[in-house]
Amino acid sequence: AMQYMELIPKDMQPVAGTDGAYYRRRQLLRQLPVYDQDPSQCRGLAEGEVKLMEDFVKKYKAEALGVGEVALPGQGGGGKEEGKAQDTGLAAGKAPETTNGALESAPAAGLYRCDTCKQAVPEDCPVVYADRAGYTRLWHPACFVCCRCAEPLVDLIYFWRSGAAWCGRHYCESLRPRCTGCDEIIFSEDYQQAEGLAWHKKHFACLECETLLSGKAYSLDKGSLRCATCSRSKRL
Known part of the structure; x- marks a missing residue:
């Protein structure tokens, strides 16, 4: 754990009472706003839109949401991934598949590279795996960032879409507009737009x-x- 922490920039290390702890709290609010997760926390939802949001949240939890796993290169998934490979029919000559459907083949020893910076990763250096990406891809802890804002993914919580990891805020915005007035996702099809921004009509x-x-x-x-x-x- 200490080795992993040392790979995170010092001002982002979430140690109690430090700037890093404050940064973590701020990023949680920014990347994972409660009103993107719970309809009861929303002020902008009309009565008929609650079910739309509930379905939206249910869908992203089932299809996109994940938490990164810290492991040494080649050890992502542990025995769980080995068991999965056996269940998918290796005896019948089939290659195992990752969770995103790509054929999986672990890199040869010493050939691990960070998916973001493409730099080689020593075998004794902790990395981050994302099971929705498959275990052929790994990241330096400081490189496990949102593909939109390039901010480190707080608590390694990610949303997988289009072959990349997103923070919760930008994942939701990639699917629905966000109101500039209240900062909540807009589920109505009748909303106001101006200069690339969006508003609930009542907030325009x-x-x-x-x-x-x-x-x-x-x-x-x-x-x-x-x-x-x-x-x-x-x-x-």
């Missing part, structure tokens, strides 16, 4: 006076909306 409102802006003149600055009146006042 002036930051200052809360006037709904659908069909009205507005200004947009770094995600903040203002009606024409408040925008002029701000410039004065």
Whole structure:
């Protein structure tokens, strides 16, 4: 465990009372917001959208969510993976498959490479495996990052999609729009869009006076909306 911890940048090591512990808490809130997981934590859901979100969460838990495993190169999955290989019919001459359907063949000793940086990995150096990626792929602990934001995956929690690991926030956003106003995923098909951003219609409102802006003149600055009146006042 200590050897693994030493491979993480010092300012990200989650040691109690340190900047690393604060970083971990902040990343948990950022990468895994509770309102992406539990409909009861959402303020933006209409009554008919609760079931849509429940199905969304159920689907990603079944198909994408995983937790990375720390092991030495070649030891990912342990005996569990060996047992799986026997069950898939090796006696019949079939090659085992990974969880993403690719044929699996472990690298020869000494030829392990990090999937992100492509650098060689010593056999005595702990690495991260993601079972949904299959055990032919491994990562340096500091290289196990979200493919969208490049931030380290907090507590090694990942979402697997399109051959890559995502943090929870960006995985959800790859499937549904996120409201710029409340930060929650939008499950309605009737929502507002502007300059590449999205809002629940009830949140497409002036930051200052809360006037709904659908069909009205507005200004947009770094995600903040203002009606024409408040925008002029701000410039004065």
